[in-house]
Amino acid sequence: MSNPKLTLATDRNQLEQVIINAKDALQNAEEKEITLSAYQDDQNTFITIEDTGSGIPEEVQKRIFIPFFTTKPTGSGIGLSLSKQIVNLLGGSIKVTTQKQIGTKFYLVF
Numbered sequence: 001m002s003n004p005k006l007t008l009a010t011d012r013n014q015l016e017q018v019i020i021n022a023k024d025a026l027q028n029a030e031e032k033e034i035t036l037s038a039y040q041d042d043q044n045t046f047i048t049i050e051d052t053g054s055g056i057p058e059e060v061q062k063r064i065f066i067p068f069f070t071t072k073p074t075g076s077g078i079g080l081s082l083s084k085q086i087v088n089l090l091g092g093s094i095k096v097t098t099q100k101q102i103g104t105k106f107y108l109v110f
């Protein structure tokens with residue numbers, strides 16, 4: 001059930017990093033869409049950020065949370081590694097599913 005008052009004590013910057021990445025991934029995509037959702041069950045709060053972008057190749061996916069790993073010409077590779085650290089500090093986890101040329105979905109679970 002959607003809850004308009006759902007709140008979560010989190011760091012807005014880590015969410016922002018995931019959204020910026022989603023936007024980057026849309027650059028050469030035909031369909032450009034980013035979908036955000038937040039929901040809660042008895043135990044957890046879920047935030048999802050889904051894009052219709054390039055997807056992440058398998059060999060890249062293994063490394064996206066490593067500090068300074070980037071595939072972007074001017075990237076620093078800090079975004080996701082820092083996001084993961086902060087989410088973990090808050091007792092949460094961050095997961096990703098992705099399909100080439102279809103898109104990527106990040107899950108933040110608290």
Ligand SMILES: Nc1ncnc2c1ncn2[C@@H]1O[C@H](COP(=O)(O)OP(=O)(O)OP(=O)(O)O)[C@@H](O)[C@H]1O
Nearest residue numbers: 021022025064070071072075076077078079080104
């Ligand atoms: N939504 C996504 N779609 C496709 N690839 C992604 C997505 N999110 C992350 N990636 C991949 O993960 C890599 C690491 O992301 P991360 O945010 O850590 O660094 P970055 O975006 O390259 O640089 P920055 O430090 O500026 O954020 C990216 O370079 C990109 O290859």
Ligand SMILES: [Mg+2]
Nearest residue numbers: 017021079080
């Ligand atoms: Mg980034």
